[in-house]
Amino acid sequence: MAAIKPFSITTLLLMIFIITMTMISQTSSKESNQSNQVFYLHDVTNGPNATVAQIVGITGKVWSYNTFGTFIMVDDPITLTPNQYAVQIGRAQGTISVASMDGSTVIIVLSFVFNNVQYNGSTLELQGASRQRENYREISVVSGTGRFRFAKGYAVFETVSYDPTTTRSLIRVNVTIN
Ligand SMILES: *[C@@H]1O[C@H](CO)[C@@H](O)[C@H](O)[C@H]1NC(C)=O
Ligand SMILES: *[C@@H]1O[C@H](CO)[C@@H](O)[C@H](O)[C@H]1NC(C)=O
Numbered sequence: 001m002a003a004i005k006p007f008s009i010t011t012l013l014l015m016i017f018i019i020t021m022t023m024i025s026q027t028s029s030k031e032s033n034q035s036n037q038v039f040y041l042h043d044v045t046n047g048p049n050a051t052v053a054q055i056v057g058i059t060g061k062v063w064s065y066n067t068f069g070t071f072i073m074v075d076d077p078i079t080l081t082p083n084q085y086a087v088q089i090g091r092a093q094g095t096i097s098v099a100s101m102d103g104s105t106v107i108i109v110l111s112f113v114f115n116n117v118q119y120n121g122s123t124l125e126l127q128g129a130s131r132q133r134e135n136y137r138e139i140s141v142v143s144g145t146g147r148f149r150f151a152k153g154y155a156v157f158e159t160v161s162y163d164p165t166t167t168r169s170l171i172r173v174n175v176t177i178n
């Protein structure tokens with residue numbers, strides 16, 4: 001028995017070593033496949049060229065981004081640079097619903113629908129809660145189609161600028177997917 005014991009411990013250590021190395025190599029291969037892409041959304045809330053619209057809300061209340069129960073439709077142009085006249089590579093289309101009683105949290109369900117040469121016909125699906133009054137808002141990337149099938153990751157939304165006269169916002173979206 002005494003002769004077998006040290007051998008068992010060696011085997012055990014070897015097994016732990018192999019398992020650890022496998023885990024490390026899996027982690028590093030996962031990390032090496034992470035990709036990062038920055039997009040810009042151009043959002044206009046008022047006027048003839050508005051890209052968002054409040055479509056329904058609670059009767060008797062003002063339908064707004066700050067009112068619980070308001071449902072908003074979005075169709076924002078997407079570009080790769082902050083310039084509003086840059087080539088559009090797609091549209092960010094979906095809904096925003098004001099989901100918290102104090103109006104601070106909205107639930108975003110958004111598809112990035114690409115129409116540029118590289119990603120034409122592909123989509124990225126973003127979904128989750130957004131604390132809209134904070135500057136950095138993280139939303140999950142739940143899936144995609146075409147080039148982005150099985151995409152998983154997160155997107156950081158950040159309002160870069162807002163012009164109250166034109167009601168135009170520039171929103172940077174930093175997408176990290178595996
Ligand atoms: C990373 O990409 C390589 C090559 O496409 C693939 O063989 C590997 O399985 C991927 N790793 C993960 C963790 O997705
Ligand atoms: C709306 O868009 C049209 C077409 O691009 C443009 O001519 C017009 O100046 C825009 N109006 C406003 C208020 O931005």
Ligand SMILES: *[C@@H]1O[C@H](CO)[C@@H](O)[C@H](O)[C@H]1NC(C)=O
Nearest residue numbers: 114115116117118119120121
């Ligand atoms: C994208 O696909 C549509 C439909 O297949 C096609 O009409 C359009 O020309 C394509 N656009 C680009 C930029 O390839």
Ligand SMILES: *[C@@H]1O[C@H](CO)[C@@H](O)[C@H](O)[C@H]1NC(C)=O
Nearest residue numbers: 036037038156172174175176
């Ligand atoms: C986007 O996110 C990545 C990963 O967190 C970071 O390295 C990069 O600097 C970010 N880019 C911008 C423009 O914020």
